[in-house]
Structure formats: C-alpha cells, structure tokens
Amino acid sequence: MAIPVIMPRQGQSVETCIIGEWYKQVGDQVKAGDLLFSYETDKASFEEEAKEDGELLAVFYEEGDEVPVLTNVAVLGRSGENIEEFRPGGVGEAALTVPEEAAPAVESAPAAETKEAVLSEKREGKIKISPRAKVMAEKLGVPYEKVQGSGPYGRIIAQDIEVAAESLPKMTLLAQEKAKAEGLGAGEIATGIGGRVVAENLVAYNPVYGDDFEVKKLTNMRKLIAKAMHQSLQNSAQLTHHMSADARQIMALRKSFKKKLEAGEVSQNITINDLVCFAVIKALKKFPQVNTHFIGDSMRWFNKVHLGLAVDTERGLMVPAVKNADDLSIEGLSSQLSTVAGQCRKGNIDPELLKPEAASFTVSNLGNYGVELFTPVINLPQTAILGVCTIVPRPKDLGDGVYGFVPMMGLSLTYDHQALDGGEATLFLKEIKEQIENLSI
C-alpha cells in the first residue's frame, strides 16, 4: 500500500522548509533508513530518512522548492500504485495545515496523517462506513476517509478503525514536540481525541517531589508575556554585553534636582532612571542603527526615538512607549515616563503604547532591586534593549596610582545579532556609558 512522505516539522515556528537535495530519484528502490532528501529551515539543515521500504513512486517538489511542513513531498509504495490521492492540494490535504495555536481537536488531525495510519487506495464515489465505525473514528480521531474498509462491499467497519487508531501516536504532534523539548512526559490525564495526550496534558514527572505542587492556570497577561518572551528568544539571535558606568555625575545631578524640587524650583521628581534614559536617548541619536526594528529581510530605521520602558506591575511586566522622546527636556521626559508607568500600574494605559512595535528601543531598569547584572530579553521586533543595574561601589583608578571606591552603575545591552554586530553594540554601549558619566543638563 502506497504511503506518503511528508515534509517534517522542525520547531514550533517553522512553517515551511526548503528542499535541499534529493538523494533518491523516482523509480529507485528504497530501504527503511535510507536518506531520501535534505531540507533546510531558516536556521538549520536536516535530512529525512525513509520510514519504510518501497519504490519512490513520485516526488512532488524539486530541489529549492519551499514546502509547507507536513505536506506530502513524495510517495513510497509498490510499482504501479496510484499516487494521485497523495498529491498536495488534493482532497484531504486541506486539513493538513494546522494553525500554530492548535486547539486539541485540530492538533490530533495531522497526527492521524502519519505514515503508520492504514491508508487506502483512492476510492470511487461515496465512502462506505458502518455507523459504528464512523462513531468510533470520530471518537478516536481517525480520519476514516483514508482508511481501507475490510467489511462487506469494501465497507469500513469497526475493526478497520481500531487498527488505524492503534497505528496513531499516543500523543499529538504538538505534545510530542513539547515533550521532547521540555523533557516532559504523559501524565494520567489525556484529554485529546481518542484519549491521546495533548500538549497541555504533559507533566514534568519527578520521582522526588511527586505531586507536591499545585497547577495554576496562567492569566491571559501571563500568557501574552510568555508568548512574547518565548518568541523573542526563538526568533532572534540575542546576546548581551555588560559594562559599568561611573555614576558620580548622574548621582550629583539627581541630588541637585532633588534640592530644586524641595526648593520648589522644579515640579518634577527627576530620578536616576530618568537621567539614564535621557543619556540613552542621546546615545541613540548617535547610533541610529540601534534605534531600529529588525523585520527579517529588512529593518526599520527610526528618525525619532520612541523609548520603551519596562514597568513592573501587579499584573506583570509591561513596556509602554514614550513617543518622540528625543524631543523632550529632562523634565518632560521624566514627566512622560512617570505618567505612562502610572497608567500601566492603574491599568488605563493606551494599549497602542504597549505594542512592541510602538517603541524603537527599550530600557529595563532593575537597579532599584539591587540586580547587579542581567540579560534582558529584546522586545521584538526591536533590535536591542538596555538593562540598567544597581549602583555598586567599585575600586577605580582615580589617577596618580590612587584607587578609590567609586559608585558604578551596571549596564547590560542585549541586542539581536541578526541586526547588529558585536563591535557596533559595544560602541553603542560605550556611548551610553560616556553619556551617563558626562551627562550635563
């Protein structure tokens, strides 16, 4: 019985792969384990083996073709068998494209399309299936349209569905991937079609703590953050450089602004963070390649600086943007930053300002919490993010062989290596350091 060869799926976000090289030609005899073809994702190259013996009956895509994952690319079988039903775009293929956020019902649909399923010759006319077999197929998630009936008049009967169901994996495709990636296993609960384990049923089985935990559902906010963070790390090439800046000047400025505030000369409480942001904006003006969005095959270079500020709220992390921040005075910037932060905490922030696309660069300040060093995660599609750490006294050469303890502020710049190279990033970070150390208002 002919079986299709499908384009495997490599990674959650991969939707298509490119055929690299066909190692076998149509008409070749193939043994299970033989390499059939190579293919590439945007990140890596893979090779696909034959799962069964047979003749390569058809190849649907040529080298260099971009092929959606899980699409039939070839057919293995016995000489003379019909291959038409496997041709992509034919009946039954429509169900193969699975949305990324697959609901359980959809998740398992492609699972049944795996090579182990008992698949039939293309049949003429209506599908003959007994009511029992139909109910069973629906319950077990078996795509009966493709099952060969063994009953009278070629009717699909219950035993055919049972056999087909046995050949289906016990986990959905997504669950299989997730289990592999996260080292999880099937628990006692299986809520998928036909009692299959879906991704959300996976549990981290641990013989030490057993069930000593409580599973709490994520809030939507948490889910959004999780997704954004995960995607960020999945879809970019991030790395972080660390540097320290002498904070004496900035602390002095802070001190003087505080005095002015107390004296009533200014109305705005200018914080260290405001001053750092002010310095960062200045640095960005000098490094426009950092004030960008990386969008795959191109980048957005912004004329203005739209500064994102990571704000910790009760509901989780939010990053509001201050538009045209480079137009603002220190008081103006301070005022705007405190306004958007306040709106985030109250929950009345304009959602447009929270979109990652709203900012061209982000500052995340954990200095207040005593964090000395961290690797902030880029708010994609932005190209970089600056992490501001706490101020710690460090020994410094004060000149003439005199060493003294100087308050130093940690700076952690995470950048997308796709957009920036290490040298550029280092120079940009150094520019921030210098702006901070020499900030004048």
Add this chain to the structure above:
Amino acid sequence: MPKVQFIDPQDVRKAGEVTFSPIPVNQYNKSIEEEKANFSKEDFIRIYHDMVVIREFETMLNEIKIKSEYNGVAYNHPGPAHLSIGQEAAAVGMAYTLGVEDFIFGSHRSHGEILAKGLSAIHKLSDEQLTEVMENHFDGKTFAPVKANFKGTTKELAIRFLIYGTLAEIFARETGFNRGLGGSMHAFFTPFGVYPNNAIVGGSGDIAVGAALFKKVNRKDGIVVANIGDASMACGPVWEGLTFATMDQFNQLWEGDMKGGLPLIINIMNNQYGMGGQTCGETAGYKVAARIGAGLNADQLHAERVDGYNPLAVIDAYRRKREILKEKRGPVLLDVLTYRFSGHSPSDASSYRSKEEIEAWQAVDSIIWFGKQLMDAGIATQEELTSIHSNNTDLITWGLKLAIDDSVSPLMDLGKHPELIGEMMFSDSPVDSMEAGREPEVNHPMEENPRVKQMKTKERFAFDKDGKPFSKIKQYGLRDGLFEAIVDRFYKDPTLIAYGEENRDWGGAFAVYRGLTEALPYHRLFNSPISEASIVGTAIGYAMCGGRVIPEIMYCDFLGRAGDEVFNQLPKWQAMSGNVIKMPVVLRVSVGSKYGAQHSQDWTALPAHIPGLKVVFPATPYDAKGLMNSALQGTDPVIFFESQRIYDIGEQFHEGGVPEGYYEIPFGEPDVKREGKDVTILSIGATLYRVLEAADQLQEKYGMSAEVIDARSLVPFNYEPVIESLKKTGRIVIAGDATARGSFMKEMASTITELAFDELDAPPVVVGSRNWITPAYELEDAFFPQADWIIDAIHEKIVPLKGHVVKSNFTGAEQIRRNKLGV
C-alpha cells in the same frame, strides 16, 4: 379415544337407518286470551313497551344515518349502524324470560338484543341492585350524566342509563358502556347479562359455547344464548362451535353432576337475509334453519322454528326450552323467524328484494299487530299505547341529545392522554386463581400423581458435576417444565381447564400432559373435536365469563384454522370492552418438524403482528416452566409457542437446574445464554441450539466470541439487553426457524436498526428459513437455518472471516434475485 368406550365392529357394521323426528315449525297457537293466564296486564304492556323502545331507538339511528337528524336534533354518525327494525318481537321474546345470570351473545345487528336484555334485567333487578350496578360501572362515569337532575324512579333511571350507555357507546363516547372502544357492533354490558356482540358474522357461534362451558364446568347459574344470524349458519366456526357443544362426552364420559349437556340456546335470529343474499332459496339449502339441528345430535338440538313476529310465541319457546336445559339436555337450537325492514345497513338500497315483500312484512309489523291484539283483548287502550310511543320518542330524543353533548359525553381525549388505548391492550394483572376460595377439583393430591412422582427421579440439570450430560431419559426435559407449571396451576385455580385434540388419556401428542388425566376429572381436561376454531373460540367465551383456560391446537400450522379466533377475537376483547373483560387464555401452539409443509412452520410473526396478544417461545426447560407460570398467572391472552424439536431437551443453562418450586420468568425479557464480545446472535425458539453450534464454530475456527441471546418472548419485548450487547459487539444476527420474509426476525432487525444505528458495524442480518414450503425431513437442512448459514451470513454481510469458505449464498445479488422471484 377413551378405553371405556368399546367400538364393536359387530355393532357399528350392522345395517340400519338413521331416523329423525319431525322438527316443529311455528307450532305456537295460543290466543292472547289464553296467554292472560301467563301474563299480567303489566307484562303485556311491558312487552309492547320494550318493542317500542327498540323500534324508536333504531328509527332514531336510521334517521341520523340517512338524514343526520332526528326529531330536530342534528348529528353526524360516521360509524356503523346495522339495524334490526322489524325484528323487535324476536329480541324482546328472546330476552323476556332471561334472568340477569343468563348471558346473551350477539352479532353486528344486536342493538335490539342489548336493549331487550337490558330492559328485562332492569325489570328483574331490585332498585338497590340497579343503583349498585350503575354507580359501579366505571366508577359511575356512565351514570353521572344520566342521573344529573333526574327525579323519577330508579327503574326509569335505569332505562335511561341503558339507552344512554348504549348510545354513547355507539357514538364512541368515553361514557359509553365500553368507553367508546366497542362501538355499535361490539357494545355490551355484562352487569345486565349482555355479553359481547360480534362484528364477525358467526363470531359468537363458538364463543357462546365457551360461555356455556364455563357455566357448566364452574356450576354457575344461568343459561347462555347465542344470537346469531341465519346466514352465519354457513360459517365454519359456527359449525365447529355446534360440534363442540354437542360432544357425546358431556353425557357419556363426564361424571357426577357434570354429566349432561351444555346450558346453551343457539338462537338463530332468522331475518332471512345475509348481506345481499337470501338464505332460503339462494345462499343456503336448509330451507328451514331449524333443520340443522337434526344433523348435529340425536336430540336434533331440540330444534324448532318459532314465529319471531309474535313475542309471545318466542317467550313460549324459551319457557319450554329452559326446562330442557334444566334437565341438562342442551344445547337447544331455535330458529326464530323474523324480518328486517331496514337494509343490511342504512347505505343498503335493498335492491335484492322487492318493495312488495317489504310492504308485506310491514303489514304484519309485530308492534302494530301486538298493539292491536292488546286493544282487542281489552288489555290496553289506544291512549295507553300512544302514550308509550310518545314517551319513548321523548326518551330517545333525550338520550340522543345527551350522548352527543361533548361536554358530558366526551370522546376519549387521545391528544391529552395519547396512551389511553395502549394502556387497555393488556390487563397485566397477576391473579393466582380466577375464583379465589373455591377448592380445585382434582382426583388425588399432587404428590400422588404418577408423573409428579416420576419427575422426582429426573436430573434437573443436563450435566453431571463433571460436565457430562445425563442420558436423555434421565434429563428433566422441556415438556417436564411445561407440565410442572400447568399441573401446579390446576391445583391452584379451580376454573382452570385444558383441552385439545389429544389432551386426555393420550396426554398430548408431545407428552406434555402425561399424568394430567390421572389428576383431573373429565370436565377439567378433555379431548375436543378436531376443530381449532372451536377450541380457541370456546376458550375465549370461557375466559370472558371469568375462567382460565389452556386451549391447545397441536401444530402451529393449524393456527390458520383458528384465524378469526386468534386474530379477531382473542386479542381484541380486553381493549374493546374498555377493560371490563379479561382474557386469561394460554393458547399452546407447537412448531413441528419432520412433517413437511403443513406441519413444520414457525408462525410466530402472525400473532406477534396482531396487537393484543402476548407471544412467547421458550427454548429451555427453565424458561418453559417460568414463562408458563407467568402466562398462567396473568390475565392476558398468550400464544405460547413450543417446538417439537426440543421437548426432551434438558436444562443446559440455568445453574442448579430447573427449580422444583414455583417461579416466574417475566414476559419480554430476553436472556443471554452465552456471553461473548464479537458478535451478538439473537435467537427465537429452538434455533437456539443451532446458534450455539455456530457460536462454538466461530470461536474454534475464527476466534470470534459470540454472545447468544435467547429472545424467549416476542411480545412484549425489551430491546435494552440486546442494545447493551450491541454496544459491546456492534454486530448482530437474528436467527429463527420462521421463513425469513415478513418474519418477526425482520421486525427485530428493523427495530434494532432504529434504536441502535450508531452501534451497528453492519446491518442486522436475519437468518431464517428459506421462503419455500417446508420440505421432507430428509431435505430440511436446506430449508431451516443451520449453524454454517449463520457463519456464512456473518462472513458475507457483517465481517469477512479469514479463510472462511461459504457453503450457502448470502450475497446481496442472490438476495435480490430471490426477492425478484418471490422465493
């Protein structure tokens, strides 16, 4: 043939001749002056009055039918009205002497008889008795509209009750005598001794005999009158009833006070027409119907023709004939000559008779003639008679208005209570004894019975503790199970009787009754004539009157001989009576084999098709005893199928064997005889054992485990266990010995498909007999379903069995071919 009766060839071969006595024809010859000695003025007036009541009642119906109006009251009655206008003197004369304890049975043309008998009963009952009857009938439902605002005497009230109850019944009102479920042709009222009238011509001809049998066997007062028409003398069941009624054994073999004839008068209401045919001169040859008596027994049924246009002549005959019945010299046949002015029904234009003929009879109209006689004899004045007429017109007008008033006489509300009729189909009431408190008549204590003693030595389970079967002779068989249930009931219910063509001495052709002869006096177990219509028909009459009875007709194939009784009478009367009547009749029917086309048919589908019958077919001793106990405990008609293949089969399923004590198996519950998981085989009757063979082979050869379910009952039937099994297996074969087409198996297949479509992995497959005549025993394997047929059918239609080679053709193409040919 009882041994006590020696058939001496010397004797019966002697030359001689059969002689007949003259049959009197219209011999009554008394003047009204002479009759003054026998009747008071009130009696004479009452006879006149009762005739006028009937005449007016039927005149009203005639006008309603043809003009949709009577006396200014409009009404449309779409149902039947077979009128007897012109026959009033015959009806009143017949009923005049009868007491409440005397029962009459009638025909489709019996309004006059209902009223005459009712009026006679009202005259004889006390006010208290009448009130009780009226208050108790359906808890006063019929009485309520009648008594409202009435201020006259109880007798007057009772007459109104009679008119209203009958008319409401004719108009299908819920307040009618039978809740409107009987109607014109079946109306009756047992508290006045009016038993079912019958829309099948001659239907009462055997049923009334059973009623007389009930009176005789149970020593009940009263006689039974079968009012049947002259044309019904051509009906087989009437002859069968007469043959049954005149059996010599009543006089020659029945013992003690049971010796003697039945208290029965066959009253031929001879109106000289049957539909459009004239019995005298056209469709019969007897000329005088009374002649028939001469053909039936040496007493010639004491037959005579009476002038039915003179009520006094009829009354005279009844007085004389009652004496004969008292002397146990019945039955009696009366040919009461009369004439209907009306047609067969109001739609009949009487084109088959001349105007002159009708006018000639109208000229001797019994009501006019009798009124003139009364006036001539100075018994009544014209004014008195006129006032009787006008009073009756008022009475009938009142009755009509009340009976068509929907607010007091509603139709049964089947919209609001859609199951009302369904609830009346069966009485479903367990009754130990139909006459509690009376000692059953038996010849010896049960434990002294030779069969009972012999059964003590039998093995009540087929296998020993090592699983080896006991020898056939040692095994307690299915026939033993039946016997045990039946003998037990004979010792519990004094009314229980059994009869059939070979029941006494022989003990039944299949030895079920062996030992019963010793236990029971003649009148409780006897041989009947070979006339299935009378066997079943008399049982119906017997049960209607309150007795329990087991008629037996040997072969299932003989059901056709009792077709009307089984299909039109037995199933109908409980519901048609509005549940007044119960029908505790267990009709034993045996499915044969080896005896060819007319002795080997499983006709379970026929009674199962007719609403109102319960149908069971046990296949094991345990089930046979339990189901027979249930059948005999109930009050519903049961067609109890048995199979001649398995009378000797031992109990192979019920753990511990067949219990010695009493137990019941509820009707309708199929039984899982073997559990399995791959395919369900539902079996009807003796086919069970072939199904088990098939199940063995399926397991051995194909590793397929079959769940075998024995239907046991057909009506009622609980599908739930079958569906439960199907949930497990998804596949079902229904097997039985009936020819497949139109069988109950097909009914089950269809119902199962409707109920469990989503459970089915293949359509339910019926494996029945071929649609042929049953061939000779030697060829039966090609006709009856065999184990390998079942496997072939599974292979072909349900799931292909690996490596199976079919022997028979169960393909769809073959099925189409056979159906095209009708075989």
